[in-house]
Amino acid sequence: MAKMQANQMRAGMVIEFEGQRYTILKQNIMIPGKGNAIIQVDMRNIKTGAKKDQRWRTADVVERLTTEDKEFTYSYADGDNLVLMDPETFEQTQVPGAILGDRLPFLQENMVVNVRLIEGDPVSMDLPELVTLEIAEADPVVKGQTASSSYKPALLVNGVKTMVPPFITAGEKIVVRTEDASYVERAKG
Structure with missing residues (x-):
């Protein structure tokens, strides 16, 4: 274990807090009108999977666990x-x-x-950042909707909902980001 200042926390690091291990999901530094900056951290309890929001002052010391x-x-x-x-x-x-x-x-x-x-x-x-998945179902394009306008809802074969451009139809394969299920491009080949 190594001690570090709260403002050195980054997503993916693992810390020990109140006897539990947490993975850092994201952190934001908030600077109030006056006073010291505050570190707002979203983290997940490794054992229970529960998410927790925690605030630290920048000078606070946290225990970082060495990961491999x-x-x-x-x-x-x-x-x-x-x-x-x-x-x-x-x-x-x-x-x-x-x-x-x-x-x-x-x-x-x-x-x-x-x-x-x-x-x-x-x-x-x-997970890998991008995966290729088939569209199980996609809403038909609304009449009068232009190609450049909003995306439409679609369901991937893995049961996850995503938003796709109007030209994408069921049965097509698309590349999506695993982090947030967002559409990247039509799969090639």
């Missing part, structure tokens, strides 16, 4: 757990599906994922 990143290949889901394989040793590791939160539906068989470990325990997991 390791790549695994996702094999399959076993109940609430995800079974990952170490590509070097072929050993299997199980992690709770809750570790991915809202991004869980984007996990695909044989996907290479980055797992952050503390003392060998998986604490967070990153």
